[in-house]
Structures are given as structure tokens and as C-alpha cells.
Amino acid sequence: xxxxxxxxxxxxxxxxxxxxxxxxxxxxxxxxxxxxxxxxxxxxxxxxxxxxxxxxxxxxxxxxxxxxxxxxxxxxxxxxxxxxxxxxxxxxxxxxxxxxxxxxxxxxxxxxxxxxxxxxxxxxxxxxxxxxxxxxxxxxxxxxxxxxxxxxxxxxxxxxxxxxxxxxxxxxxxxxxxxxxxxxxxxxxxxxxxxxxxxxxxxxxxxxxxxxxxxxxxxxxxxxxxxxxxxxxxxxxxxxxxxxxxxxxxxxxxxxxxxxxxxxxxxxxxxxxxxxxxxxxxxxxxxxxxxxxxxxxxxxxxxxxxxxxxxxxxxxxxxxxxxxxxxxxxxxxxxxxxxxxxxxxxxxxxxxxxxxxxxxxxxxxxxxxxxxxxxxxxxxxxxxxxxxxxxxxxxxxxxxxxxxxxxxxxxxxxxxxxxxxxxxxxxxxxxxxxxxxxxxxxxxxxxxxxxxxxxxxxxxxxxxxxxxxxxxxxxxxxxxx
Amino acid sequence: xxxxxxxxxxxxxxxxxxxxxxxxxxxxxxxxxxxxxxxxxxxxxxxxxxxxxxxxxxxxxxxxxxxxxxxxxxxxxxxxxxxxxxx
Numbered sequence: 310x311x312x313x314x315x316x317x318x319x320x321x322x323x324x325x326x327x328x329x330x331x332x333x334x335x336x337x338x339x340x341x342x343x344x345x346x347x348x349x350x351x352x353x354x355x356x357x358x359x360x361x362x363x364x365x366x367x368x369x370x371x372x373x374x375x376x377x378x379x380x381x382x383x384x385x386x387x388x389x390x391x392x393x394x395x396x397x398x399x400x401x402x403x404x405x406x407x408x409x410x411x412x413x414x415x416x417x418x419x420x421x422x423x424x425x426x427x428x429x430x431x432x433x434x435x436x437x438x439x440x441x442x443x444x445x446x447x448x449x450x451x452x453x454x455x456x457x458x459x460x461x462x463x464x465x466x467x468x469x470x471x472x473x474x475x476x477x478x479x480x481x482x483x484x485x486x487x488x489x490x491x492x493x494x495x496x497x498x499x500x501x502x503x504x505x506x507x508x509x510x511x512x513x514x515x516x517x518x519x520x521x522x523x524x525x526x527x528x529x530x531x532x533x534x535x536x537x538x539x540x541x542x543x544x545x546x547x548x549x550x551x552x553x554x555x556x557x558x559x560x561x562x563x564x565x566x567x568x569x570x571x572x573x574x575x576x577x578x579x580x581x582x583x584x585x586x587x588x589x590x591x592x593x594x595x596x597x598x599x600x601x602x603x604x605x606x607x608x609x610x611x612x613x614x615x616x617x618x619x620x621x622x623x624x625x626x627x628x629x630x631x632x633x634x635x636x637x638x639x640x641x642x643x644x645x646x647x648x649x650x651x652x653x654x655x656x657x658x659x660x661x662x663x664x665x666x667x668x669x670x671x672x673x674x675x676x677x678x679x680x681x682x683x684x685x686x687x688x689x690x691x692x693x694x695x696x697x698x699x700x701x702x703x704x705x706x707x708x709x710x711x712x713x714x715x716x717x718x719x720x721x722x723x724x725x726x727x728x729x730x731x732x733x734x735x736x737x738x739x740x741x742x743x744x745x746x747x748x749x750x751x752x753x754x755x756x757x758x759x760x761x762x763x764x765x766x767x768x769x770x771x772x773x774x775x776x777x778x779x780x781x782x783x784x785x786x787x788x789x790x
Numbered sequence: 791x792x793x794x795x796x797x798x799x800x801x802x803x804x805x806x807x808x809x810x811x812x813x814x815x816x817x818x819x820x821x822x823x824x825x826x827x828x829x830x831x832x833x834x835x836x837x838x839x840x841x842x843x844x845x846x847x848x849x850x851x852x853x854x855x856x857x858x859x860x861x862x863x864x865x866x867x868x869x870x871x872x873x874x875x876x877x
Contacts, residue, residue, distance in 0.1 A: 653877065697874070
């Protein structure tokens with residue numbers, strides 16, 4: 310059975326590769342993009358955000374060369390060195406959020422016997438998503454195609470060239486001042502963290518093989534299309550006017566809803582609600598929170614895709630919202646439970662960071678304070694009261710924190726987006742449509758993929774494996790005393 | 791017993807929970823006896839008997855502690871930390 314699965318995977322990869330090669334052979338020469346003056350960082354050369362709202366980029370186009378509409382080659386002199394340096398840094402920061410940020414954040418919260426499995430899940434997902442992004446994900450997410458899916462020009466990163474002798478480099482039409490290799494890696498780090506976030510909902514009982522199959526399929530079938538809808542200029546939600554600066558819907562609502570669906574389908578852990586599931590080490594969770602918090606500057610300020618004033622403001626509002634979220638959650642817990650907890654502070658900070666994500670390039674610092682407070686309180690309810698109402702064993706509250714935080718942030722972006730900051734005015738009804746679409750697509754497709762995964766390898770470990778712990782049972786590894 | 795169970799059966803026990811929850815202790819005793827019987831492990835069977843004889847009666851009294859003594863771990867009657875979730 311396993312051999313057949315591996316063979317299928319290998320043949321599928323070969324098939325895609327063969328197709329990519331055929332595309333290369335039959336393809337017309339790569340178009341040369343227009344060339345702004347060296348060092349040009351005007352609005353025509355730089356997208357204003359990952360969202361690139363149409364109204365924000367339309368005005369300056371009249372006085373500058375037309376913005377490219379497809380990926381292609383440009384002279385290296387068109388590349389902005391400062392922006393490239395910042396985006397390289399941001400890419401490393403966002404990857405640091407997953408490796409080891411999310412790994413430690415989640416690892417500290419599971420029981421000791423499942424710590425290694427949690428870390429292994431995050432590392433393996435990072436590797437699987439990377440290869441799939443390289444093979445297919447980037448192309449269908451970030452190249453022009455239809456309203457619903459990108460093209461196939463960049464399968465296996467074909468055309469993502471750097472030619473030293475010719476002095477040319479490939480750029481994306483979304484960020485024509487950056488090497489496309491940097492842009493694609495930056496977007497990859499988002500694809501990785503989104504998939505890794507889902508781990509928190511399934512820890513301690515999902516088969517390792519099932520997790521890899523599911524998340525691999527999910528990154529291509531769910532994540533990449535949603536990224537195209539929201540972030541590629543031709544995507545239908547972008548055209549509709551949905552604002553999502555750094556991934557409130559693409560990353561957080563998407564991961565939160567998928568986590569909730571997984572929790573329902575997998576069922577609760579053995580002993581859930583009857584035995585205490587003591588977290589292994591909340592100190593590690595705090596370390597993970599710190600890495601997330603710092604890395605989020607790359608996540609949000611990096612989503613400006615330039616080292617500019619908007620990136621600076623995005624960084625400021627990120628810090629303010631994180632702090633407000635931490636204080637709000639702490640206050641809520643102090644009032645309701647009588648004691649503030651370290652995990653509450655960490656969770657509140659993450660809630661604030663999640664909620665400011667869609668808004669970071671659109672709102673003022675005062676609005677960020679409001680968003681942070683709202684997210685801290687809403688996510689505290691999401692991880693406690695709402696969790697009991699929903700009745701699912703969402704082990705580490707992925708929906709409660711990321712799903713609810715993403716929804717709060719996306720809706721508040723519609724209310725608080727300032728035209729002076731981002732060049733766009735938000736619309737609550739449009740944001741609501743964006744939220745509902747992502748929730749529905751993510752839920753339905755996750756369900757379908759879970760069924761497919763169950764059919765292929767099964768979803769859940771057996772009772773004895775769960776009792777002994779996934780570290781020893783699945784990985785033949787164990788923490789020392 | 792904790793060490794022996796881990797070494798021989800691979801099962802990891804929560805000793806703190808074992809010391810305060812009679813149902814969990816009963817389950818560990820049952821599991822140990824079953825293993826000892828099927829594997830012919832007299833040493834583990836002896837330890838299981840000792841646990842059953844000493845720990846369980848003691849803890850039956852301790853499972854309903856006074857509120858004043860337990861305010862750090864039990865917030866409301868029947869609610870134990872980390873049972874309903876982490877947060």
C-alpha cells in the first residue's frame with residue numbers, strides 16, 4: 310500500500326515536471342517588462358501591498374510607464390536593492406515564525422509524550438509545502454490566469470531566471486522591483502506557516518502520514534487558490550475590493566476554519582474533558598510566542614513589499630495591536646478567572662497580531678489599539694466559551710485564536726481602513742463577503758480532503774498509540790528525564 | 791511502578807495525577823495486572839497489588855478536598871485545570 314502511494318506521488322511529480330518542460334519548449338520568449346528608471350520606487354513600480362488595491366495603483370500609472378501585467382525578465386538595474394534586502398530579511402523572519410516559532414509555541418502546550426511529534430509535524434510540513442510550492446503552488450497562486458486560479462507558467466519555478474551575463478532577472482508583475490526568486494520565497498514562507506498553524510488543531514491523535522498527505526493536498530487545493538483570489542491582482546476577491554494586507558483571511562481564517570473542521574472529523578483525544586492534559590512546558594510556548602511576535606514584523610511590514618513608510622507604519626501598528634491584545638486577554642482572564650496566566654498573555658499577543666494582519670497597511674496606530682483590544686477579548690472568548698459551545702477538541706485553539714482573530718481583524722479593516730494610509734477605503738459588507746467565501750471554501754474543501762486522506766491512509770492513530778504517546782509510537786523517540 | 795511500566799510496557803504514567811485521582815489509579819492497576827498476567831511478570835503484579843492496597847483507599851478520601859486547600863488547582867467544583875482545555 311505504501312509503495313503504491315509513493316509510486317503514485319512520484320509519477321504525479323514526474324507528470325507535472327514533464328508538463329513544465331513541455332511548457333518551456335513550446336513557450337514564446339519571455340516578455341521584456343517595462344523599465345522604470347534605476348532605483349525608481351514610485352507607486353507605478355511598487356505595489357502598495359500584497360493586496361495591491363486597484364484604486365491605489367491606478368492614479369500614478371498615467372505619469373509612469375505602464376505597470377507589467379505578467380512575470381518576466383527585466384534588467385537588473387530595475388531591482389531596488391534596499392527593498393530586496395528588506396524582503397530577504399522579512400522572508401527569514403516569517404520562516405523563523407514557523408521554524409522554530411510555531412513548533413515551540415505548539416510543542417510547549419501538548420503533553421510531554423507528544424512533544425517530539427508536534428515538532429516533527431511542523432518541520433515535515435515546512436518541507437512538504439516547500440516542494441509543492443516550488444512544483445505547483447506558486448504558479449497557480451501568483452501568476453495571471455483566471456479570476457479563480459493562476460496560470461501554469463511558473464510550474465517548477467520555470468522562468469524564474471537570473472542571468473548574470475545578460476544582466477537580467479525575472480520579476481513578478483506584483484513586485485517588479487524585486488527579484489521574483491525573493492518574492493516567491495517570501496510567499497512560500499506564508500504558505501508554510503499557514504499549513505503549520507493547522508497542526509495545533511490535530512496534535513496528539515492524527516497519524517503522521519495522514520497529516521502530511523492532508524496538508525500537502527491542502528496547500529495546493531485550498532491555500533494557493535485563496536491566495537490567488539485575494540492577492541493576485543486578477544483574483545476575484547481582489548477585484549471585488551476585499552482588503553487583506555498580510556493574510557487575515559488567506560492565512561488565519563483559512564487555517565482556523567481548517568483546524569476546526571479537522572477537529573470535528575478527527576474527534577476528541579482520548580480522555581478529553583475527563584482527564585487533565587497538562588502542557589509539557591509553557592516556557593517553550595513563551596519562547597515560541599516571542600519568535601512569532603518578532604517574526605510578525607516580517608509578516609506585516611514585509612507585506613508592503615518595500616522598505617518604505619508604509620512598512621514602517623505596518624510595523625508600528627503590529628506592535629501596538631500585539632500589546633493591546635495581550636493586555637486585553639490578561640484583563641479578561643483576570644476578571645473572569647481571578648488570575649492572569651502566562652499562556653493568556655502569550656495567546657492575547659498572538660490574537661492581537663492575528664487581527665492586525667489584514668489591517669496592517671491600511672489603518673492608523675489608534676485604530677490598531679482598538680483592533681488589538683477587540684481581538685484580545687474576542688479570542689479569549691473564542692478559546693473558552695465558544696470552544697465549549699462548538700464542542701470540538703480543537704486541541705490548541707487554532708480556531709479560537711486564528712479563526713476568530715482573523716475574522717475580527719478582517720471585519721474591522723472594513724470599518725477602520727484609512728484612505729490616507731493605504732489608498733483604499735474599507736467596506737464592511739465587502740469584507741464580510743470575503744470572510745464568508747474563505748470560511749465556506751476552506752471548510753468544504755478541507756472536509757473533502759480529509760475524506761480523501763482517510764480513504765488513502767486513515768486519519769487517526771489507534772487507542773494504544775495515543776495512550777503511549779505519539780513520540781514513542783510514531784517516531785521511536787522520547788524526551789529524556 | 792512508573793519506571794517499570796515505561797520500561798516494560800511503553801506506557802507513560804502521570805505520577806502527579808496518579809497520586810490524586812482514584813479512577814486513574816484504578817486504571818493503572820488494572821492495566822498493570824493485565825500486563826503482569828499475560829506476560830507472567832510477578833514483580834509488576836506485586837507492585838500493582840501494593841498500589842491498589844495503599845494508594846486507592848487513601849485517595850478516595852482525597853478526591854473531594856476542601857475548597858480552601860484546593861483553590862490553586864480547582865476553580866469551581868468539578869472543574870480541574872487543563873481538563874476542559876488549556877485556556
